[in-house]
Amino acid sequence: MSVSKRFRWSAVLDHSILIIGSLIMILPVVMLLQMASTTDIHTMKNGPGLIFGDQLPVNFEKAMFKADGFTGANTGVRMLYNSMILGFGFAIGKIVIGMMAAYAIVYFRLRFATLAFWVIFTTLLLPLEVRILPSYEIVQRLGMLNTYQGLIIPLIASATATFFFRQFFRSIPEELVEAARIDGAGPIKFFVDILVPLSRTMIAAMFIIMFVYGWNQYLWPTMITTEEGMFTLVRGIKQITQTLEGTNLPEYGRSNLLAIIAILPPVLIVIFFQSWFVKGLTESDK
Amino acid sequence: MAQVSLNNVRKVYPNGFEAVKPASFRIEDGEFVVLVGPSGCGKSTMLRMIAGLEDISDGALTIGDRVVNDVDPADRDIAMVFQNYALYPHMTVAKNIGYGLKNRKIPAADIAAKVQEAATMLNLTDYLDRKPSQLSGGQRQRVAMGRAIVRDPSLFLFDEPLSNLDAKLRNQMRIEIKALQRRLGVTSVYVTHDQVEAMTMADRIIVMNAGRIEQIGTPAEVYHSPASTFVASFMGAPPMNLLTGRAEAGRVRVGNVMLHQHHEDRDLTVGIRPEDIIPDSHGHLEVEVTLIEELGAHRLLHGQMQGHPLTIHVGKDHPVETGHIRAAIKPNAVSLFDPASGVRL
Numbered sequence: 001m002s003v004s005k006r007f008r009w010s011a012v013l014d015h016s017i018l019i020i021g022s023l024i025m026i027l028p029v030v031m032l033l034q035m036a037s038t039t040d041i042h043t044m045k046n047g048p049g050l051i052f053g054d055q056l057p058v059n060f061e062k063a064m065f066k067a068d069g070f071t072g073a074n075t076g077v078r079m080l081y082n083s084m085i086l087g088f089g090f091a092i093g094k095i096v097i098g099m100m101a102a103y104a105i106v107y108f109r110l111r112f113a114t115l116a117f118w119v120i121f122t123t124l125l126l127p128l129e130v131r132i133l134p135s136y137e138i139v140q141r142l143g144m145l146n147t148y149q150g151l152i153i154p155l156i157a158s159a160t161a162t163f164f165f166r167q168f169f170r171s172i173p174e175e176l177v178e179a180a181r182i183d184g185a186g187p188i189k190f191f192v193d194i195l196v197p198l199s200r201t202m203i204a205a206m207f208i209i210m211f212v213y214g215w216n217q218y219l220w221p222t223m224i225t226t227e228e229g230m231f232t233l234v235r236g237i238k239q240i241t242q243t244l245e246g247t248n249l250p251e252y253g254r255s256n257l258l259a260i261i262a263i264l265p266p267v268l269i270v271i272f273f274q275s276w277f278v279k280g281l282t283e284s285d286k
Numbered sequence: 287m288a289q290v291s292l293n294n295v296r297k298v299y300p301n302g303f304e305a306v307k308p309a310s311f312r313i314e315d316g317e318f319v320v321l322v323g324p325s326g327c328g329k330s331t332m333l334r335m336i337a338g339l340e341d342i343s344d345g346a347l348t349i350g351d352r353v354v355n356d357v358d359p360a361d362r363d364i365a366m367v368f369q370n371y372a373l374y375p376h377m378t379v380a381k382n383i384g385y386g387l388k389n390r391k392i393p394a395a396d397i398a399a400k401v402q403e404a405a406t407m408l409n410l411t412d413y414l415d416r417k418p419s420q421l422s423g424g425q426r427q428r429v430a431m432g433r434a435i436v437r438d439p440s441l442f443l444f445d446e447p448l449s450n451l452d453a454k455l456r457n458q459m460r461i462e463i464k465a466l467q468r469r470l471g472v473t474s475v476y477v478t479h480d481q482v483e484a485m486t487m488a489d490r491i492i493v494m495n496a497g498r499i500e501q502i503g504t505p506a507e508v509y510h511s512p513a514s515t516f517v518a519s520f521m522g523a524p525p526m527n528l529l530t531g532r533a534e535a536g537r538v539r540v541g542n543v544m545l546h547q548h549h550e551d552r553d554l555t556v557g558i559r560p561e562d563i564i565p566d567s568h569g570h571l572e573v574e575v576t577l578i579e580e581l582g583a584h585r586l587l588h589g590q591m592q593g594h595p596l597t598i599h600v601g602k603d604h605p606v607e608t609g610h611i612r613a614a615i616k617p618n619a620v621s622l623f624d625p626a627s628g629v630r631l
């Protein structure tokens with residue numbers, strides 16, 4: 001028997017751990033799918049199970065187009081749209097602001113650049129949850145409750161993005177900056193023509209992280225949006241499961257299908273940018 | 287085309303370190319000047335001041351007939367080639383070469399024509415659509431040259447452009463750069479720590495040491511009449527033999543061997559190039575050879591004379607034997623230096 005084919009217990013162990021781990025990860029998704037495919041009564045009676053039903057189209061119809069409440073504005077489509085705006089606005093805003101802040105800190109002789117950087121960095125210790133009351137008050141006074149600006153802008157400054165872009169910019173060779181200076185590229189040209197294209201992979205990485213982070217926001221949208229037309233998916237699903245009262249049957253199918261829809265965009269973003277990632281890593285070098 | 291002149295140009299870094307002590311020299315139109323010196327002696331600092339990448343602390347820098355101390359690098363009408371090429375990694379070769387022109391708002395058609403012309407000159411026409419990462423070191427260096435050429439500058443600046451290449455390619459590129467400069471006739475300042483590059487490429491050499499200019503001269507002057515013991519030992523491989531001697535009654539002696547004449551009684555450092563010593567059975571130098579280096583075309587004998595280490599450059603026919611030999615010094619081949627300051631007498 002050759003060495004490579006020898007049976008190894010450690011390999012079995014490794015694989016068992018991986019398989020069990022992925023089952024644990026996948027099981028909730030399977031449960032969601034299962035409950036989204038049966039009638040609410042079935043789920044009420046039996047709980048989650050292994051038998052898939054044929055109610056997927058019906059539940060999909062409800063999930064996307066049914067609205068609760070008074071205005072009828074919070075359909076699934078609307079919530080998906082709101083979540084998209086929050087996710088993209090959040091990610092793009094954070095990347096733009098983070099890059100520009102890092103650009104200022106790394107490339108310009110500012111008097112207190114280092115201090116400024118560390119001040120930005122310490123805001124990591126002050127996440128939204130800590131400063132939620134003053135943040136809310138500011139948004140409210142500015143009249144930005146129930147607006148996209150109110151949802152996005154207060155969260156847009158990002159110490160994380162600034163930090164990563166700063167580290168990345170510092171790794172770009174000094175000579176590149178100097179060559180650009182001799183080539184007559186001013187500060188804005190250098191940023192647009194050279195720094196941004198060089199940062200592609202970094203931007204992609206930040207985009208994944210920030211999009212998912214924005215998409216998953218729950219607390220802030222809950223506080224800022226009271227109009228149903230402004231609900232995001234994550235907040236809206238909660239709302240649907242909350243409207244179960246009296247003799248009403250909980251809408252298991254609808255809410256579980258919405259949950260699946262809520263998972264999809266982040267997954268797609270990761271898949272889409274991952275190929276970009278690999279391309280960026282293999283094709284370009286600094 | 288332009289002359290460059292420096293008038294007491296000095297550089298003090300913000301941390302108080304004086305990297306370039308007040309320096310004055312003039313570079314003529316079309317001249318190829320090489321700044322040479324050991325690592326850390328301030329060559330790059332000097333070049334970067336000329337380029338405008340580093341502020342000038344004191345003194346005046348003139349390019350053409352303009353004092354350019356406060357002029358932006360892009361407006362100094364210069365082009366620079368860096369050691370690590372500094373190509374824009376995300377741009378194709380053509381874009382890299384044309385980027386400076388694009389920033390000057392030159393029409394795209396003219397840029398394309400100029401890029402094509404430069405690429406032809408540098409044998410890069412087949413690579414115009416490649417990214418720098420898909421090129422070899424030598425090709426990258428050519429692209430960097432192309433970027434300099436298309437701008438049609440009045441001054442080329444090179445900062446150790448060949449240091450990242452292997453020895454063979456370095457020799458080849460050395461010749462190419464020199465030929466190109468001759469053809470274009472552009473005034474050039476070339477920084478290197480490699481004395482071979484300095485000797486072979488320069489019209490004039492500026493030797494620097496610890497922020498100070500030690501000597502300015504043609505390669506022959508610098509080699510044969512070094513202005514200091516530093517230059518004597520820096521230029522030339524193997525370096526000049528430096529022996530401790532003394533002048534008395536008009537004669538310079540090392541140990542009890544008479545080597546030269548000098549009118550003033552004093553201690554001296556006596557410098558002799560290895561190739562200025564010739565084995566000669568009637569010679570009055572007695573040398574104990576302890577090691578022989580075979581270099582193919584010639585050999586180097588390492589040994590002792592009167593207790594001083596001595597290197598002799600001999601032809602390939604010299605017997606490969608250690609031991610006692612006699613040698614003589616070629617006429618007018620001795621340099622004398624002040625032992626304390628190292629300055630040539």
Ligand SMILES: Nc1ncnc2c1ncn2[C@@H]1O[C@H](COP(=O)(O)OP(=O)(O)O)[C@@H](O)[C@H]1O
Nearest residue numbers: 299301303305324325326327328329330331332
């Ligand atoms: N930004 C700086 N601040 C302080 N000292 C510097 C700076 N840049 C270079 N130096 C010092 O100045 C000296 C000359 O540097 P440089 O001109 O790069 O030398 P070379 O190119 O001859 O090797 C070195 O001792 C270096 O440490």
Ligand SMILES: [Mg+2]
Nearest residue numbers: 329330331446
């Ligand atoms: Mg240097």
